Amino acid sequence: MILLAGFLDVIFDAVTLAGLAGAAGGIAFAFAVLLPLRGPLPSSALRDAAAGVALGAATVAGFQGARLLLAPWSLADEQGAWPLGPFLETGFAHAGLLHAGLAVAVAGAALRLRRRPGSRRGWTALALVAAALVASRAWLVHAVSRPDDRALLMTITDLHQLAAAVWVGGLAHLLALRLRGRRDPARASAWPAVLARFSRLAFAAVALVVATGLALAWRYVGGVAALVGTAYGAMVLTKVALLGMALVLAAQNRRAVQRWRRAGDRAAADLRIPFLVEAEAGAAIALLLAAAALTAQPPAVDVTDQRATLAEVAGVLAPKVPRLVPPPHGPMVAASPSSVDPYAQPGPLDRWQSDFNHNVAGIVVLLAAVAAFADRWSRLRVARHWPLLFLLLAAFLLLLAEPNGWPFGPEGFFEVLTSPSVLQHRAATLLVVALAVLEWRVRAGRLAGTRWRFAFPVLCGVGGALLLTHSHSVLASRWAYLVEVSHNAIGVLAVAAALGAWLELRLPPREGRIPAAVWTASMGLVGLVLLFYRE
């Protein structure tokens, strides 16, 4: 259970962070955008924001509560008895209960504020309770267990999380305002002014996120060898890459706002920016997942004997002859450790099988990327059937991704689903089937022009998110890290493909070329990472 509990804890932590963003970001959005624009904007905008804050805080309470249950559940003894007494004496339990309790208080105060949404005093009182909620999170991060500079690191981590919440939560509230504005002319007409105010808030929040993030990275990573040689360092780099994607999109928002300010030209603000903000929010959600996965790893400074060298990391991604012949099945299964053994280290035959699986999957993904490219930029009509190649990949994953398990291995289908990597492989298979069938019906069938056309970018995004929380072992071992290097790279590329495909669908057709190039190229790169994968 310990592996599954670890995987679920990262997911629950990420949802808790998203809830915190909805709450703290919503309050900042009210002060920086909505209250100053009370004239042009109807009071219903403030009421909606208060509802969003309540929803965010309730999410924190719920998922923080779920995290508190995970720990004693994963430590249950053979009889299934949970060590609740000893657990409730731990600092983590106290801090978690306080955090969940304060979240309930914020949710209650926000619901009450919905009755008088225009009250600045009401929002100030809510902000004070929310400040306590954000502060209480400082007892749930690495800093609380550091021997040196504990208070300083707790403060920096808390400022980092607050700035992240203001930016990500602000994006969510901005999109909600836009969504509700489609039927409300007052909101629609105030949109450029809303964007201009939010742009200032977001700029300050991102500046603070980066400054505090670099300070944390300095203390918890400390050097290039640790940055490229540990899972913690690699997750920091993953966050920087995702932040880079978000900032490319955010820069366009700023330009549109400046054009409106200078010449009153609101065309870009109305026709382009809402969709860029959607994509920016997508990148921000992936960032929160990466942040939760980051803090589930031991800080890089503490991982000294299991670091990979730069050459080893480069070797993982470097071109090499793919392994397209599987190992002998019998001896491989006989030598293979159980899928649910959290401390298992794979043998040479296991690694050979895993290389074969990833390399063959790489060929299929690469072919699909080339065909998708041809479908977009050539007159080759047959190329529009490229999603069907993913059905081939799904069949391959179902039959061979778990060689120890059903259908050809000795382990039962359900018996090993408590292993996160088995669970994620099976989920990935379902995801690939859904992606193949839906996208094919959009490109070659009757679903073109329907909402189903958004399934492809969303499924890519979910796949990328799954990979960013992927962990192969509870041990901070060099082997496990080198495996994660490829999975992180594929996770980031899948997020880039999701954003590109989303923007190609949402932006005016003449602006779809660059997004289309981004997603087809990202898919091709995923194929190459898989093709050259080696454990």
Ligand code: HEM
């Ligand atoms: C230059 C970019 C960034 C760097 C170097 C960076 C670095 C870090 C580090 C080292 C930590 C871990 C602290 C610990 O171990 O306790 C951390 C935590 C965190 N980061 Fe960042 N970060 C960056 C950008 C971002 C962005 C853009 C976001 C948000 C969208 C973000 C959200 C978070 C959150 C929410 C946490 C706390 C996670 C938790 O407690 O579970 N970071 N960051």
